[in-house]
Amino acid sequence: MGSIGFSSLFSSPKVYKSPSAKSNLGLMERLSVDIHRAEGRKLNVPLLAPFTIATSKVEGVENVGIRVELKNGCCGWGEAPILPFVTAEDQTTALRKAAEACHFLNNTQAPMPLGHLLREIAQLLPGHHFASVRAGVEMALIDAVATSIGTPLWRFFGGVSNTITTDITIPIVSPTEAAQLASKYYKQGFKTLKLKVGKDLNADIQVLKAIRVAHPHCLFILDANEGYTSSEAIQVLEKLHEMEVTPILFEQPVHRDDWEGLGHVTRIAKTKYDVSVAADESCRSLADVREIVKRQLADVINIKLAKLGVLGALEIIDFAKASGLDLMIGGMVETRLAMGFAAHLAAGLGGFKYIDLDTPLLLAEDPVYEGYEVSGPTYKFTNARGHGGFLHWDNIACR
Template identity: 30%
Template sequence: MRDISVEIETWPIAGSFTISRGSKTEAEVIVVTIRNGDHTGRGECVPYGRYNETVKDVAASIKATAMSLGEDLTRENLQRAMARGAGRNALDCALWDLEAKMSGTPVWQLAGLAKPHTLNTAYTLSLDTPDAMLKAAQAQAHRPLLKLKIGGTGDDIARVAAVRKGAPHALLIVDANEGWTADNVLDMATALAGYGVALIEQPLPVKEDEALRGLTSPIPFCADESAHGLEGMTRLVGLYDYINVKLDKTGGLTEALSVMRCARRRNLKIMVGCMVATSLAMAPAMLIAQDAEFVDLDGPLLLARDRDHGIRFTGSVMEPAERELWG
């Protein structure tokens, strides 16, 4: 007989984390724990208000789904019983972890993947004034890949210029968080090309991104808020060059694996991203990030502290997760 618990945890952020939609000083996560005899599986998710999710509602949905399925709670049944989103992610990853613990076989083998290796992750600089972002970039100039949040205001070019000045050798990803318009997106991309920007995430609001079709941009575009799971993938072809795969969007590792295969068939390149969360959320994401063109799994680096057995970082290099943590 399995026992399932759902806990809400709060983890302090080192300073604050700011994007165009607001700031926060702590990460609120949901941890699902499934116990079966001496074995325990865990999964972590971060509900996101942009997708009309609240911590309270998602926690309640997880409990209701687990109770409804009972002993029929499997990864396959979960895909049909629960809508794609953060809650399904936590349950799905907990089921993967439990199977790995019970079988003695790591998740990467269960999923038919190659053994995970170290990864270089981007490091995110919060939205701020150009002067503040210059100082932040200087402090992180040793990192090979920096991702900067911008806000869709007239200072965006100045922000990127400041980061480039502060970190002259780093590769840059710019995350517009739906902040630009159809009228300025090409001008912005053209201007940023002079600063060595390698990728632009979600330049336009989801409902306006058809304006990207047919544009010839000097910098590739990556779908984030426009890309969730398998549904709607075909529409992204011709709009974006990359998709940002996040487990809280796909609803877990199970669908993420299918999304990766689908994207490759459609010649879409891959970025694997995360919310601000602990290493428990990064561990399953690391498995799908092994062959990604860009990796953005810096959640634990943005926290004041991480959980026990957390992923080890040496600068921006991530070690594969210990099995005591997950998988």
Template identity: 35%
Template sequence: MSTVVDVTVEPLDLPLSEPFEISLGVQHEASNVLVTVETEEGVKGYGEGSPLPPVTGETREAAVATARAAADIVEGRAVGEYRDIVNRVRNTFPGMVSATFAVETAVLDAFCREREVALSELFGGTPSPVETDMTIPIVDPETARKRAEEAAGNGYDHLKIKTGNDLDADVERVAAIREAAPDAALKVDANQGWSPKETALFADRVAGQGIRLELIEQPVLASDLAGLADARRRIDVPIAADETVFTPQDAVRVVREEAADIINVKLGKSGPLAVAEIAAIANGADLDLMVGCMLESSIGIHTSAHVVAGLGAFSYVDLDGNRLLAEDVVESGEGPIHDIGGPGHGVTPDR
């Protein structure tokens, strides 16, 4: 069984094609982390993390430092012991989710590449195309209308709309997008920007315009589980928990409090192995599953797509991070379909 002989960590700066605003702030570039694991057989595995302090609690500098420190745990270990390696890394650096995601992915990728199998096979399925939505950030109604028209023209049947700053503007943005893309399925993400009362008011006003929403994602503060449950009781639109759920234990709490209809997992919050555990909890509790992403390149996005293809358990897919970049680490398409392959996650960055 081959061992890891080297772990390298470097910053990965990825400018966005346009500014990306959510209720937690504006991003002009993705300040990511790239981890490369090399085995004694000369096989390299790649992992990426996309730290965002308001969500992951990490700066990029802290994530780089953590990933470099994690090399002491990974080097000298057999890649086939990936589960124990991942547990040790995550237990040693609790809360450093972007850094540990990058390390975990690189180890899993190296393991699969050595065995010439696709990453999805670790999760029970073969690689298959994965369809994503397209996210429209917090912009004025006219810009939202143009972005929705462009997305629909590029084949996107599912749109996700960022909200959470101003209720009136949020309603106007959704209405403009519905007008521009009348056949698209719409999701709304408030990124913790509302109270339960505001969530209900928003839902009523949107419904009053004859607009149906697939779901409302994380309307209240991540720590306000009672508020999330309150919002769910107030409205008919399904509620998705996102920032509230990082760990399987968080998912159990959501189930016990009946706080959501859907759990949105992100590998950037939890890592591939824990996402599979959270998916099992959601399935056991008869909750729907959504998968989301950070502003990741094809490395992180294809890793998530492999988990989606492997588990086959997701009703909603939001994996458009690399579609928002000015330039990806490899040539990638512009439409809603991620064509994934192996071995591993199948992405070797052009560095």
């Protein structure tokens, strides 16, 4: 790898004070990256139980792992998550596009600035349509560079904190199953439950009642994944109000393209019930966030690397903060590679009011070795270089 000369930057107080997307992008412009090998492979992992949301049902993780090795021997890891009806790519498409990106990286002839390399990847994998693969490649490149300069990712992104505390998700299940999960998570120390709703309004209310009995003091996030009409979403809030339950957040209550409905629910939720509304599927680009701010359509933006890419997420984070919106960070159904990267980013930057990075806890296996430490809802990051975790690459190839 070429000379990078970055150690002084990471010992400077300026890196840790008021971190922002702009400061991180500036750092990336000064790094020189020398690629030895890049490769993408299937990353398949079973779930403990089927994961059902309003728009899809997932039996297991079928993602794409990305490995980037530098000429100095340092490796970086990324993951392109695949979630039907949410991400634009399926696994076959993601593997093909990852191969194209890796072919480009493998044919770079000389060290290149990281920022320049990331812009080339953005041109090769543009927009929302290839955002998940782009995010996986960006993760691997950034992780490789952070590893090369001996810096953990949470410090690379600003060093605000080395821990995060996540909620945990209850998918669409029966009231009995929901109560059992709520009781289990209560014993594990989770204080915030994120409930998948939006498929059947009456069934959702029954599930909420059952959870309330099993975990009476939990905080609620409702996530409809576009499943309600605006009138149904308001009806849910009315029913909860009658139960004396106030969710701390109502995520994506209506279809992604129903801007009027989103704004209507946001206004009613805030003024009548003091509930914040988050835009998730409705926020797939900086242009979307600008429209949300202009028309006051939501209170919170859910940042997901798989729908925005890493650089796209950093731009939106800065804009949302400057516009007075609160931030949430979430993910698709991912292993500790992608979730760990997002968690490092959130901890390092700080300023995220809602943390939803729980899906590795829902997997039947953990393919990631080492990495962050887990204690119930708390993730703690060590001073290990980069992500701190890795895959046994040959084992992944056999799946």
